[in-house]
Amino acid sequence: MDLVExxxxxxxxxxxxxxxxxxxxxxxxxxxxxxxxPAREALDTILxxxxxxxxxxxxLCQDTGIPVFYVTRPxxxxxxxxxxxxxxxxxxxxxxxxxxxxxxxxxxxxxxxxNVGVGLPIIHIRxxxxxxxxxDKSLAAQESPTLPPLGGEGQGLPASLYxxxxxxxxxxxxxxxxALAVQGAVVIEAMLKGGGCxxxxxxxxxxxxxxxxxxxxxxxxxCVLAAVHAAQGRACxxxxxxxxxxxxxxxxxVLAKRQLFRRLDDVSPVSPLADLEARLLDESNxxxxxxxxxxxxTTVLAVKIAAEHRHPASFFVEVSFGCWAMxxxxxxxxxxxxx
Amino acid sequence: MxxxxxxxxxxxxxxxxxxxxxxxxxxxxxxxxxxxxxxxxVEEATPGSLPFKLSGGVIYHAGPLARRRADGSWEVLACGxxxxxxxxxxxxxxxxxxGVRAVIGKGGMDAETLAAFASAGAVYLSAVGGAAxxxxxxxxxxxxxxxxxxxxxxxxxxxxxxRDFPAVVTMDSRGHSLHDDLERASxxxxxxxxxxSNTF
Numbered sequence: 001m002d003l004v005e006x007x008x009x010x011x012x013x014x015x016x017x018x019x020x021x022x023x024x025x026x027x028x029x030x031x032x033x034x035x036x037x038p039a040r041e042a043l044d045t046i047l048x049x050x051x052x053x054x055x056x057x058x059x060l061c062q063d064t065g066i067p068v069f070y071v072t073r074p075x076x077x078x079x080x081x082x083x084x085x086x087x088x089x090x091x092x093x094x095x096x097x098x099x100x101x102x103x104x105x106x107x108x109x110x111x112x113x114x115n116v117g118v119g120l121p122i123i124h125i126r127x128x129x130x131x132x133x134x135x136d137k138s139l140a141a142q143e144s145p146t147l148p149p150l151g152g153e154g155q156g157l158p159a160s161l162y163x164x165x166x167x168x169x170x171x172x173x174x175x176x177x178x179a180l181a182v183q184g185a186v187v188i189e190a191m192l193k194g195g196g197c198x199x200x201x202x203x204x205x206x207x208x209x210x211x212x213x214x215x216x217x218x219x220x221x222x223c224v225l226a227a228v229h230a231a232q233g234r235a236c237x238x239x240x241x242x243x244x245x246x247x248x249x250x251x252x253x254v255l256a257k258r259q260l261f262r263r264l265d266d267v268s269p270v271s272p273l274a275d276l277e278a279r280l281l282d283e284s285n286x287x288x289x290x291x292x293x294x295x296x297x298t299t300v301l302a303v304k305i306a307a308e309h310r311h312p313a314s315f316f317v318e319v320s321f322g323c324w325a326m327x328x329x330x331x332x333x334x335x336x337x338x339x
Numbered sequence: 340m341x342x343x344x345x346x347x348x349x350x351x352x353x354x355x356x357x358x359x360x361x362x363x364x365x366x367x368x369x370x371x372x373x374x375x376x377x378x379x380x381v382e383e384a385t386p387g388s389l390p391f392k393l394s395g396g397v398i399y400h401a402g403p404l405a406r407r408r409a410d411g412s413w414e415v416l417a418c419g420x421x422x423x424x425x426x427x428x429x430x431x432x433x434x435x436x437x438g439v440r441a442v443i444g445k446g447g448m449d450a451e452t453l454a455a456f457a458s459a460g461a462v463y464l465s466a467v468g469g470a471a472x473x474x475x476x477x478x479x480x481x482x483x484x485x486x487x488x489x490x491x492x493x494x495x496x497x498x499x500x501x502r503d504f505p506a507v508v509t510m511d512s513r514g515h516s517l518h519d520d521l522e523r524a525s526x527x528x529x530x531x532x533x534x535x536s537n538t539f
Contacts, residue, residue: 038360038507042467045467045470045473045505046467046469046470048470048473049467049469049470049471049472049473052472052473052476053471053472056472058416058417058472058475059404059416059417059471059472060417060469060471060472061417061419061469061471062401062402062403062404062416062417062418062419062471062475063402063419063421064404097404097406097416100402100404100417100492100493101491101492101493102493104491109375110491111491111492111493111494113491194469195421196421196422196445196446196468199422211533212533212535217539218538218539221538221539222533225529225532225533226529226533229525229526229529232446232447232518232521232522232525233445233446233447233468233518233521234422234424234445234446234447235422235446235468236445236468236469276539279539283532286528286532287525287528287529287532288521288524288525288528289521289525290521292445292465292467292468293445293446293447293465293468293518293521294465294507294509294517294521295517295520295521295524323468323469324469325469
């Protein structure tokens, strides 16, 4: 079973095309800007760039970022096999000009030249999991964002399929059947995360007196608005903002970035978070930073929030930014069950 | 708002006429430089030691994605701007010692850089971040990839010949910065949103 070729193709798709929900949101943003404003011109340039990249099958942005993978594997396939396939595909995609060489040795400054290095690409692997304990269901739903639609090439995964954990009994035999088929496949979600937007991410430790932010959703709201303001136009707005609330530094950082995998029209299954997401989207756009940071009505395309349990002493708000070139894609590589 | 054609090398007079909001189309030679190259220029290089001229020149904050053709020439596959604020600490020296007249990047630069622009006669031009295909289309040829081996592809100094490279003046040589305006205005909006009467 060859995983390398489909992963190279996934890289090509991510690098040169945007998910349709992101492109649609950019069009809508363009229409909200005043004619002949710098904001409208910037979005016209962005949309022209999206078309050109797709036509020429070339990278949307020269910063092809750091690849982040979430892989769900069948029981019979080893993690090592998947990791090695990702490494090989990454090297091949770099040779083919799909990816810029972005892995730099932090001590010597030497570029590895192939995007593979200590800790890179970022790879999370888990086993297919049909059963999730009821107490974990709300968290599981947040941790497993629905996949973006893939479009064409027979690798599309209906968004509903990924939500195996939350599939209710009797919600459709067809869906269940598909879910089982997926369990024999390798399911990949991937993202190219640019360095500019990575740099403007922020973490807050509540309570934060400077923001009058205490340990509640109002405190979270204040942190997110402050973070968008602090980012200004430095990291290619309009942004997608991922937020995680919790009590461990490592897991909140991962969970906040994980939110960037969610479709822009996805709504948190946790209703107070859904309300806060909607409110923060509106309020962020009142800041007026605008597309490309030139002023305007759209600074943020979406805000996605998740929360996990925390230690009594700790309350972190982690804010992760995605640039407008929100390059994520998914693939279901069927027939990978080793039987 | 004007639309201005800029032919490199740029004179001080040309640059001093530019104002925030002007749309520009840059043609001629521009040189990419980001973190590593800035440190090199300020700490190690002198104008005479470089195989290209920066006097009246244009620095582009960018790390292109390029591929060598069979005949040895370079094809630029993608080339948009990187975040300029990382280059804040080096840029005043670069302008003073090398005579750079324009910096192209994204996100704007700090007050010290704005003051250096005013005193020497230089401007900051914003290109649309992420628009790597639109901007690569303005690159007509690659003259040189300087220090490619030791700096690596993104950090090397790429000397491009460009035609009608599109950008907007967002920091001029009269002390005006659109980025400062927006930071202040958005700060006022933030204060309103964080007002106690407005809680979730």
